[in-house]
Amino acid sequence: MNRRQRNKIVPNIWIIAAKRSDTAHNYFALYAIDWRRGARLSWEGWTRYEDFLQFRVPLKRKVAGRANSSQPAAKIAKKALYLQLNEAQYEELEQLFYQPFSRKRWKVFMKEHTRKEVDWDCCFLLTLEDYLYLDHQIHSEVKPVKWEDITELHPGRFVLVEAIKASSNNQLRQLEDMSVIQDYDDPQKAWSGYKEMHKLHPSRELYVFHTSRSDVEVVEEFFSGVRQRT
Incomplete structure (x- = not known):
């Protein structure tokens, strides 16, 4: 690696950390790591995921340079590792960020705070494309x-939820x-959050409900036939 290459910052690992306490809402932070050079940005x-998705992430092209480029956070989120952390775990992440790399x-x-079936020792030897594919499959615990x-x-409140355990019976989806x-507090913002999350994770079973409901049974609808073009 020559001097010019050493001065570049090329993040190849992105981490979205969501800190949640018993009395507060989520607090989101984004970390970028250049694994090869040890450079880190954050x-x-x-406090809201949809606000984070609207952010454009500025990136320095060189360690000591002034020139910046930017990427939309919504695009980065598609390849980021998502960690849901309590206050102690978030503090541990912050200390790790500021310590020598x-x-x-x-x-x-990362191995401790993601699902255990991922072989991280092998993962860091893969190409960036392979790493991002594996990374995208990981859900926070x-x-x-x-x-x-x-x-x-x-x-x-309106809540955006993911079904962890559910069953179907007589065209009713029962969320356990x-x-x-x-x-x-706003239904339009709730649905905007749903659409953004569904766009990023289409395989996850997501719903929006108001907590005034006594149950969360969902009627399953199936389409059969040919749609006519209009």
Whole structure:
């Protein structure tokens, strides 16, 4: 690697960290890591995921340079590793970010906070495209909750939820266990959040409900036939 290459910043690992406490909403931060050169960048301060997706991420092309380029956060989110952390885990991530760069410590941290079936030792030897494919398959570890618990934690709110455990019977989808991704006071913002999340993760079973509902049974609809062009 020559001097010019050493001065470049080329992030190849992106991390979206969502910190959540018992009394506060999500707090989002974005981390960019140049694994080869050990360079790191971070941005933080969002309390709503849809606000984060509207952000354009400025990137320095050189370590000590002034020239910047930018990328939309919505595009970065498609390849980012998503970590849902409590306050202690988030503090551990912050300390890791400001310490001298260590591939070993970063690998240990990411391995501890993602699903165990991913072989991270092998993952870092893959091409960037292969890494991003594996990275996209990883979901953060979440604690499933019942609808009754969600209504108590988020009274009078619209909630964007992911179904963790569900079953179908007589064209009714019954959601048993869920995780709350975000809560809202505005239904339009809730649906905007749903559309953005569905665009990024089309295979995940997502719903928007108001917590005034007593149950969350969903009628399954199936289309059969030919649509006529208009």
